[in-house]
Amino acid sequence: MKIPSFIISILNGLALIALSSGSVMASNSHLSDSAVAIDSLPAVFQIGQNEEAYESLVSECSNPLLTVCNDSMDLAYRTWMLMLSDMEQYAERSEFDIKGIKIWLNVFWNADGTIKHLVYFPKPNSRNMDFDLLTLFLGKFVKAYKMDALDSSCFSHIGSAAFPTFADYYLNEK
Numbered sequence: 001m002k003i004p005s006f007i008i009s010i011l012n013g014l015a016l017i018a019l020s021s022g023s024v025m026a027s028n029s030h031l032s033d034s035a036v037a038i039d040s041l042p043a044v045f046q047i048g049q050n051e052e053a054y055e056s057l058v059s060e061c062s063n064p065l066l067t068v069c070n071d072s073m074d075l076a077y078r079t080w081m082l083m084l085s086d087m088e089q090y091a092e093r094s095e096f097d098i099k100g101i102k103i104w105l106n107v108f109w110n111a112d113g114t115i116k117h118l119v120y121f122p123k124p125n126s127r128n129m130d131f132d133l134l135t136l137f138l139g140k141f142v143k144a145y146k147m148d149a150l151d152s153s154c155f156s157h158i159g160s161a162a163f164p165t166f167a168d169y170y171l172n173e174k
Contacts, residue, residue: 044138046131047104047121057117058156061108065157068150078171079147080159083107085167087141096137098163100127103134108156113147116154123160 041053069075091098102123108116118138122131 041117042139043115043142044118044120044135046135047106047119054119057108058106061116061154061156063151063153063155065109065150065155068155076157079150080157081165081167081170083145083147084161084163084165085171086145087161088163088165088167090141090144091137091163094137094140096133098137100163101129101134102126102162103160104158105161106156106158108154109147109150110154111149111152113149115142115145118142 041050041057045054047054065079066073066076069079088098102125103120104123106119108118110116118141120134120138122134
């Protein structure tokens with residue numbers, strides 16, 4: 001089975017983040033064409049779309065969630081699970097059926113805890129659906145969601161999500 005190039009890019013990005021331990025910070029001292037391109041990105045899109053601007057976004061928000069959580073894997077995982085749980089609850093309130101959806105996510109947060117961009121790609125074993133509808137749903141979620149501010153600059157996390165999450169089992173244990 002051939003691994004798609006976007007998955008290899010994600011894995012390479014994860015490796016770079018792990019190796020750098022969050023010490024790589026993008027310079028924001030001047031505006032460039034990539035900064036303008038990032039600002040024109042839709043809030044939600046699939047991996048493989050807007051590739052050049054996406055790469056710039058990855059560089060700009062290179063501070064990983066784990067670093068923002070003071071290298072606490074428990075806190076980073078809990079923060080991630082809280083967001084996925086909030087997404088699941090938002091889907092229920094919106095009467096959007098998210099059950100059976102399995103996706104890779106790359107979430108970019110602003111310093112104030114709002115989501116700057118959410119980039120996703122369906123996993124091969126995800127429930128088949130019109131993913132344009134998922135993009136619309138995620139766009140509404142991005143506008144409504146805000147976590148407690150964790151950092152003074154943008155930060156990101158690449159992860160996986162499968163719905164239902166059963167996050168309540170984990171979140172209620174802590």
